[in-house]
Amino acid sequence: MRPDPDPVWILFRRRAFSRLAYWCLVLGYDFRDRSLTNRFYFVYFLLFWLAWATAVFALLGYTLAGFFVTLSLASPASTIVLLGAYAITAWGLVLFFQVTGGSPFVFSEPDAFLLCQAPVNRRKVGAAWFLMDWIGTVLPFAAASVMLAFALTEASLPHVVTILDLLAYFAAALRALALVLPLQMGLQAALWGVGAWRLHRDHPPARLTWLRLVVLLLVFTLLASIFLPGPRYVLLSPLTFFFQAAFGGFLSPSAWLVRFGFGLLVLALGMAALLVWSARMPLGRAAEETRLQSRIRLSRSALDFEGAEVLRRQSGMKTTRPASRLPVRVGAWMLVWKDLVQSGRSLRFSQVLRWGWVFILGLGIFLAPGWLVKIVIGGVWAVSLGTLATDRLRSDLARWWLLRSLPLRTSDLVTALLGPACVLGLLLGWLGLALVSPPAPFGWLAAVLLPLLVVVAALGSARDILDHSRSRVLLTPAQGEENVPRQDIQGALTVLISAGIPLGLLVWGSSLSNGLFLALLSLPIAALVAVLLFRSVCLIYREIR
């Protein structure tokens, strides 16, 4: 009689296979087709991708070898050994803080209900989940190792590379992979073991706090060691020991084998740590910690990046919020109040960067040489600003049942929705102007024109979004703003033309010796475009079907 199949093993096998089948399908091979021709095709498929990968890595290696020459590195191998040791240390430190902050074992909703409640072998769960994650994590390490090995081979060959050198390339790649992969896997397994150990207790124990402090100290020491060769040598020597065998100069076969053996030892120790610490792992707690994370992964795998971003934002937000103390005013002002409260609570570094980009583009309009370049930069500035200024509009359109229920005049509503972002864009623009201080009278003209340009950019973008919005789509349940259209090429063109004409007149006028009239003409044109766009936006909003 055959023994009962292990549920963890079945899950692991099916998930690993389905992931493999998915990627093979993406790359052009369908596992479901079991015909003989498809089996022949499989051989071709493997050879094709092997040749493709070799060509790509050879190209990347060639480029990198060129960099070695440009940078005049005395010994590219020792530089790579050092950088590799720093890179894997940095990765390990990030992973350490991740696994001690939340469970590395991510369980989906079905896992939480079915697997985590069952009396399955925790060790097997730990090993299976680790292996499933490792397959994805190891790819960048493997790719970087092959690329670096190819680059070093390329740099070391005394003659023009021929097809016969392919063997040397493969040997170098294998030599690197044989060291880097066990080392990376062992380190990751050990760190996941720490993550499993943390899960044993309800609250992080004092030992964990001490461990974090020690690691933090290590981080600072490593940062300081960048400038101090002595401590650097001591701190990184356990890692450079392996990287020298992977990428360093010539080592005798026996010396290389010894280091390879140590690499396997690291792997064995890491796996042992994982298996020991995951033996009593509370799966329920791990599932509770990672349910949201699994939803984020699911959204990403379905290419729903916006939904994933919303979930990520939610996971970063607090559970409760005491009532905001911002002063309130009745009517459309409440939309401004809401915008300020929302912006304050969901502020992210990426948003700051986006506004910083708009600011830099604003500076670029005045600093760039030649009026044509200025206009091109101005166009990019207007499109970027328009996209940013309509973020709140899109978020509110996603809550159509609330937005459309408000008893507000459309003009007030549009003003309140776009106003705060326009004010911020304007202030940044004026700050840029103050920093650049272009010569009068064009500087003053630019300062007067700027509010109109900001409004035109925001309205042009809003017009496009509203024009593509449909009530029934806005009313469909959605995670984020995926049911709200984004500004498309048509919208970008509207913004470019609407803002580009007055901006072009100003820039062109300022480049001519008697161009004041042209520059002045930009003001009424911008005002006219702003009024027309505003009316159009209000009309389109009212008529959304």
Next chain:
Amino acid sequence: MPLLQATALSHSYGTFQALAPCELSLNAGEISVLEGPNGSGKSTLLLCLSGLLRPTTGEITVGGFDLYSDEPEAKRLLAFMPDVPRFYAELSAWEHLRFLALAHNAAEGFEKRAESLLREFDLWEARDLLPHHYSRGMSLKLGLLFALIRPFKVLLLDEPTSALDAYSSALFLRRLSDLKGQGAAVLLSTHDPDLKAGLADRVYFLKNGYLNAA
């Protein structure tokens, strides 16, 4: 004069007619129940009446104001709660109520009113909670509070008791009776026979997009 009057109202999704031309009126102090099988057009009708979905044909007036040409005036008198309310992720329940009450110019006595409603619907302890932590039942109750926090004459509800517990359902029914007594016109869609039996002054039946008074 009815508080809400729809004439020759119809809606099509492309070539598919979800709602055939129909007449409907809601009178003050009356509760009307809309029933029909899944996909019969109940939600479409409610969305059209609430002004969220523009009808293909027809006119809707609320308190004598046209829902589209006199939108702010009509919306002041109209409240709607969908079957799946969606909230702002960054605002707590209390802040949502404040936002809506003040946007409807109903600032006077807001704090007292909000506290009383939140306590009544057992959401007071969760007033500072961000809404993505709410259960479906809590979300429905909060959606209902959005309507009750400000004055209105017509209330439209899409399957309001579908996820409510027995206590909240009873509370909801009592509230509807109060609203009826205060002269509001209510139209709600439901699959709950008890709700229909206990409350309805008038029943509408929708099938394949055709509306009939039962």
